Amino acid sequence: MLTTRLGYFADEVILLARLLLVVLFLIFGWDKLTDYSGTVGYMAQTGVPVPHLSALVAIFMEVFVALAILLGVATRPLAVLMALYTIATGFLAHHYWTMTGTAQYENEINFYKNVSIAGGFLLLYAAGPGKYALDARLGQAWTGKTAGHAS
DSSP states (O other): OHHHHHHHTHHHHHHHHHHHHHHHHHHHHHHHHHTHHHHHHHHHHHTOSSHHHHHHHHHIIIIIIHHHHHHTSSHHHHHHHHHHHHHHHHHHHOOGGGOOHHHHHHHHHHHHHHHHHHHHHHHHHHHOOOSSSHHHHHOSTTTSSOTTOOO
16 A cells, blocks of 8 residues: 555656756756866866866766756666766766875765766666656657656
8 A cells, every 4th residue: 555655656756856866967067068168177187088078078968968857858768878977977087996085085975976876867767757757748769658658
C-alpha cells in the first residue's frame, strides 16, 4: 500500500528530481557563459586540456543540456551524457589524489559529489522523464515508450 501511495506522485517526484539534478549546472553554467574569458582562465589554471574548447563544452553541457533535461527533452540520452560529463569533470577538475592538505580534502568531497550526481543522472535514465516532460508530448522518439506513459 505504501508503494502505491508513493507511486501516485512518481511523476511529480521525477520532475522535482530533474530540477534538483540540474540546478547546480544551470547556476554555474550561466556564470561560465557570462564570463567566458574568466572560465577559460580558470580552466587553463586547473590544467584542463584545450581551455577554450573545454569552456565551450562546459557551457553547452551546463546550460543547454541541463536546460533540456529540466524541460524533459531527450531526457534519457542526455542523462547518460550528463553522467559521463560529470564523471569526466570530476577527474579533470577534482583530482584530489594529486593534492595535499585542505585542497585534497575539498577536492575529494567535490569528486565524490560528482560521482553521486552521475548516479542521479543514471537513475533518471532508468526511470525516464515522467509525464511532466516535453518527451511525453513529443512521442516515443526519445523515451522508448508511447506518448502518455510516464517513463
